[in-house]
Amino acid sequence: MTLTAEPSTPVQPTELARAHDILTTIVRAYGAKVVGQSSLRTSLLVAMMTGGHVLLESVPGLAKTTAAEAIAEAVQARFKRIQCTPDLLPSDIIGTQIFDPATGRFDTQLGPVHANFVLLDEINRSSAKTQSAMLEAMQERQTSIGGVNYPLPQPFLVLATQNPIEQEGTYHLPEAQLDRFLIKENLDYPSLTDEAEIVRRVNSGIYDDAAPALASASIDDVLFLQSLVRRVYLDPSILNYIVQAVFVSRNAEQYLSPDLAAYIQYGASPRASIAFSAVARALALLNGRDHVIPEDVKFFRHQVLRHRLILGFEAAADNVEPETIIDAIFAAISVP
Known part of the structure; x- marks a missing residue:
């Protein structure tokens, strides 16, 4: 697809x-x-x-x-x-x-x-x-x-x-x-x-109320950044990369080793794909680019997925963290 x-x-x-x-x-x-x-x-x-x-x-x-x-x-x-x-x-x-x-x-x-x-x-x-x-x-x-x-x-x-x-x-x-x-x-x-x-x-008192504030941005600047993020270019190959990672989380038995796949009770929902898209665009803009690269998707993979993967009690018993599963998911898919 x-x-x-x-x-x-x-x-x-x-x-x-x-x-x-x-x-x-x-x-x-x-x-x-x-x-x-x-x-x-x-x-x-x-x-x-x-x-x-x-x-x-x-x-x-x-x-x-x-x-x-x-x-x-x-x-x-x-x-x-x-x-x-x-x-x-x-x-x-x-x-x-x-x-x-x-x-x-x-x-x-x-x-x-x-x-x-x-x-x-x-x-x-x-x-x-x-x-x-x-x-x-x-x-x-x-x-x-x-x-x-x-x-x-x-x-x-x-x-x-x-x-x-x-x-x-x-x-x-x-x-x-x-x-x-x-x-x-x-x-x-x-x-x-x-x-x-x-x-x-x-x-030194830097947290006192009387401490002078540095020059700051404005609400309008934030709204400008939000409008700009939505226009950062997301190539179809990067979009496929995002969707594949989330798909693997829901079908781990087909892509991960049996011991790791057994820890996953439920994978991530489509909200994860939407989140990856938005976060990757923001990270691209933070790095001064007008387009997303695979590293933008991988950089915040733990932050996007760690609360969306539902692991079984075996993971808790074996002290397996969500980050371990997430790294395995991304290792199982090809980078565009």
Whole structure:
């Protein structure tokens, strides 16, 4: 089967130059607040440029809030942080109607989800009903309060976090909901050098509210990047490469060794192919190109697939990580 890419207006050199200047400004402003964590920075940029959302798994204290605030500040966007707890209600996130005795009317109070960048901290601590309300807002790009729809601002990015070391009192995210996140990033501890730099910056007061902000980009710049990403050229051979990788995940017994194939319970859905296409285009633009190459697809293969592959209990028993299966999938297909 041969797939064809959608025709689009080619990206012009002047547009590439403008994109490079915008991204350089954002990265510089982000780097002034966040030390290291280059993969997280790339994930946030990719999500911002594609309109997707990020699921972040890490232990506490690894600058998740700082990173989200930094990327929002770098583009002069509104930022809100929601701390999830078991008693958090959907109305606490999307908003509600409050009766005003003075006027005898109900006034609509929009919730914190009505911001450009939303940090949903420890999403697995909120109830299933609250998770559903948040994920619906992510998917529909609007909330409904009192029968009236309220569109969310553009751009809109959710960074949802999970703590992998503490599961008591949590509500596991169903696989169907995990699939709605564009990418999943696993965050690790900083290096010795990075941690020393973090302490030095804290002591210098760089995180104080009074600290001067670096020159930043704007919301219009982000919208420009989003429009440009959709026009990055995706060759039919690259599109075939993407679809083949996802197809192998669903038919592993035909392509992988029997021991590895047995670990996969369910493969990735077509959302994975869509995600690969969007992420590869964003990575191409980040690297100053107007076209996608195979390395753009492979570079974020773990982030795109690790939360979409459903492994059986044998994988957990044998300590087999999703990344091992993903690497085997890409090794089983030919690179265009």
